[in-house]
Amino acid sequence: MQTDKAVSVSKLSRHFGKFIAVDEISFEVDKGEIFGFLGANGAGKTTAIKMLCGLLKPTSGEATVAGFSINSDTSKIKKNIGYMSQKFSLYDDLTVKENIEFYGGIYGLSREKISDKTDQLISELNLDKMKNSLTRSLPLGWKQRLALSTSLLHDPSIIFLDEPTGGVDPISRRNFWRIIYEIASRGKTVFVTTHYMDEAEYCNRVSIMHKGKIIELGTPTGLKQKYNKTTMQDIFISIIGQN
Amino acid sequence: MKLKRIISIIIKEYTHIFRDWRSLLIIILMPVLMIILYGYAITLDMKNLTFAVIDDAKTPESRELIRGFTENRFFILKYTDIKRNEIESLFKKRYIQMALVIPEDFSESLFSNRITKVQLIVDAADSNVGTFINNYSNRVAQLFNEKLNNRSPGILGLEPRILYNPDMKSANFFVPGLVALILLLICSLLTSITITREKETGTLEQILVSPVNPIEIVVGKVIPYITLGFFNGIIIIIFARLLFKVPINGSLTLIAVLSLIYIFVALSFGLMISAVAKTQQIAMLATLMATVLPTIMLSGFIFPVASMPLPLQYISKAVPATYFLIIIRGIMLKGIGIAELWQHAAALSGIGILMLSMAIIRFKMTLE
Ligand SMILES: Nc1ncnc2c1ncn2[C@@H]1O[C@H](COP(=O)(O)OP(=O)(O)OP(=O)(O)O)[C@@H](O)[C@H]1O
Ligand SMILES: [Mg+2]
Numbered sequence: 001m002q003t004d005k006a007v008s009v010s011k012l013s014r015h016f017g018k019f020i021a022v023d024e025i026s027f028e029v030d031k032g033e034i035f036g037f038l039g040a041n042g043a044g045k046t047t048a049i050k051m052l053c054g055l056l057k058p059t060s061g062e063a064t065v066a067g068f069s070i071n072s073d074t075s076k077i078k079k080n081i082g083y084m085s086q087k088f089s090l091y092d093d094l095t096v097k098e099n100i101e102f103y104g105g106i107y108g109l110s111r112e113k114i115s116d117k118t119d120q121l122i123s124e125l126n127l128d129k130m131k132n133s134l135t136r137s138l139p140l141g142w143k144q145r146l147a148l149s150t151s152l153l154h155d156p157s158i159i160f161l162d163e164p165t166g167g168v169d170p171i172s173r174r175n176f177w178r179i180i181y182e183i184a185s186r187g188k189t190v191f192v193t194t195h196y197m198d199e200a201e202y203c204n205r206v207s208i209m210h211k212g213k214i215i216e217l218g219t220p221t222g223l224k225q226k227y228n229k230t231t232m233q234d235i236f237i238s239i240i241g242q243n
Numbered sequence: 244m245k246l247k248r249i250i251s252i253i254i255k256e257y258t259h260i261f262r263d264w265r266s267l268l269i270i271i272l273m274p275v276l277m278i279i280l281y282g283y284a285i286t287l288d289m290k291n292l293t294f295a296v297i298d299d300a301k302t303p304e305s306r307e308l309i310r311g312f313t314e315n316r317f318f319i320l321k322y323t324d325i326k327r328n329e330i331e332s333l334f335k336k337r338y339i340q341m342a343l344v345i346p347e348d349f350s351e352s353l354f355s356n357r358i359t360k361v362q363l364i365v366d367a368a369d370s371n372v373g374t375f376i377n378n379y380s381n382r383v384a385q386l387f388n389e390k391l392n393n394r395s396p397g398i399l400g401l402e403p404r405i406l407y408n409p410d411m412k413s414a415n416f417f418v419p420g421l422v423a424l425i426l427l428l429i430c431s432l433l434t435s436i437t438i439t440r441e442k443e444t445g446t447l448e449q450i451l452v453s454p455v456n457p458i459e460i461v462v463g464k465v466i467p468y469i470t471l472g473f474f475n476g477i478i479i480i481i482f483a484r485l486l487f488k489v490p491i492n493g494s495l496t497l498i499a500v501l502s503l504i505y506i507f508v509a510l511s512f513g514l515m516i517s518a519v520a521k522t523q524q525i526a527m528l529a530t531l532m533a534t535v536l537p538t539i540m541l542s543g544f545i546f547p548v549a550s551m552p553l554p555l556q557y558i559s560k561a562v563p564a565t566y567f568l569i570i571i572r573g574i575m576l577k578g579i580g581i582a583e584l585w586q587h588a589a590a591l592s593g594i595g596i597l598m599l600s601m602a603i604i605r606f607k608m609t610l611e
Binding site: 050053054055075078079081083085086087088089090091092093094098101102103104105106107108151154 | 245247248250251252254255258259262263444445446448449450451452453454455456
């Protein structure tokens with residue numbers, strides 16, 4: 001399927017028994033865009049992301065990621081995406097270097113490429129002194145940056161970040177978003193969920209999810225005009241309040 | 244399937260194993276501790292069994308039979324010439340585990356070549372002891388038959404396993420079984436928590452968004468643990484040999500090769516549980532239940548398969564230890580080789596491949 005969209009979703013649903021976690025959502029994400037996925041706890045953000053990454057089969061509906069169908073082409077999708085899950089998902093008992101080498105290895109990178117990338121990442125993240133310490137000893141903010149970097153090892157065109165800045169201090173969050181901008185500037189698509197409304201301001205476009213449905217979608221400035229509010233926080237509260 | 248990806252997983256698993264040296268120490272020491280504890284517990288149990296005799300015949304033959312019981316180190320004759328109604332209270336007070344009642348017409352019956360009945364009362368409250376006494380008494384009776392009456396050595400049931408354990412050292416019988424049990428338990432526990440741990444920490448998801456497929460994950464996880472399990476197996480057998488003087492009459496290489504197959508079965512079984520269970524605790528519990536009980540009850544570890552009810556005999560064919568017990572007892576005690584054992588080895592391999600495939604299939608299903 002030829003498409004200029006990075007992600008294109010059409011009536012995608014996921015049920016857990018009788019419970020509908022994601023309810024016929026449809027939207028598109030352009031290449032190179034930073035797309036924000038907002039919503040309260042339990043809105044269905046993680047469920048939606050997992051379906052797009054091929055970790056969960058949809059109950060119904062269709063979506064393409066990097067031009068491939070999530071119903072039939074998940075193995076091709078996997079080569080083209082990076083994913084950082086809501087849980088911290090590097091190995092605590094491996095060193096920084098070992099984690100990078102492992103993830104490089106399962107993406108099938110050559111040995112030279114892995115060692116180049118390892119050096120590059122470690123110097124980019126200023127982890128020189130820590131490269132042989134166990135990952136568990138890193139501060140949370142660094143862990144998250146390391147997780148982001150490892151999910152970029154294989155140079156994916158789209159990257160899914162599920163609450164990448166959960167639980168870290170504002171300065172680490174600011175630094176993290178600097179990296180996200182840098183990634184987007186290289187032409188990669190960033191699909192990011194967050195609880196923090198100030199982070200929503202950094203996105204090119206945001207969608208607001210509520211009880212499995214997407215109830216609003218637009219640019220932060222567009223939404224501010226529409227609802228006549230000055231912050232995303234206020235918009236979010238008024239929209240969720242209405243529903 | 245890509246070799247590079249499998250190798251990455253193997254390296255990672257080894258790193259986990261060696262990094263966590265405390266767990267590694269437990270993994271190595273636990274089997275040793277188990278074989279020492281259980282080994283001594285089982286073999287000690289079978290010593291110093293006390294019994295009472297009511298000898299109504301009082302003939303040379305009846306004394307000969309009694310001597311059959313007293314001249315080994317398992318039985319101690321504690322009461323003679325007691326009244327019949329005293330037996331029950333002796334049992335209840337646990338003063339005796341067995342009572343032998345020899346009828347008045349014992350010798351006459353023997354010489355008229357009739358089937359001669361001697362009453363044997365066994366305390367089977369501890370079923371292990373009960374079974375042991377029962378089997379052992381059969382053996383005593385059979386020796387007695389042979390000595391007295393060469394023509395019909397087959398009047399009483401004969402346990403083939405005792406045949407190959409001529410000095411009736413219970414260690415020879417139980418220790419190979421323990422090797423089978425411990426190896427199965429340790430190896431399946433090892434793998435049963437590897438995937439569940441990654442489910443709990445979330446790293447499994449991170450692997451699954453990569454191009455790695457379930458087969459690669461499972462293979463990459465089995466290989467490191469095969470070496471660890473094999474190392475465990477060697478240690479267990481060395482200890483069995485040193486502590487309990489269990490003979491190894493057959494080929495060590497054959498034991499090694501066939502143990503590898505058995506370890507592979509155990510690891511695959513653990514992975515299968517791992518693919519289903521949601522948490523490490525559930526995985527460990529399920530592994531314990533699914534390995535220990537069937538192995539003890541159904542594999543011939545204590546109760547000979549041939550004497551089980553038919554339905555259980557069929558079930559025992561699905562228990563991996565059934566085959567491994569025949570193999571390891573065969574090699575260690577009888578000194579037999581692959582010519583006699585290949586069928587059991589083949590059955591074991593079949594079970595292993597089946598379990599690994601099921602692990603992979605189950606694993607694929609949980610992704611959906
Ligand atoms: N495997 C599952 N089985 C049953 N229910 C599930 C399952 N996974 C998620 N749910 C339910 O689906 C709903 C949406 O969950 P989801 O994790 O997608 O929300 P979320 O928007 O990511 O929330 P959060 O901000 O807390 O991460 C929740 O009510 C959750 O309990
Ligand atoms: Mg979530």
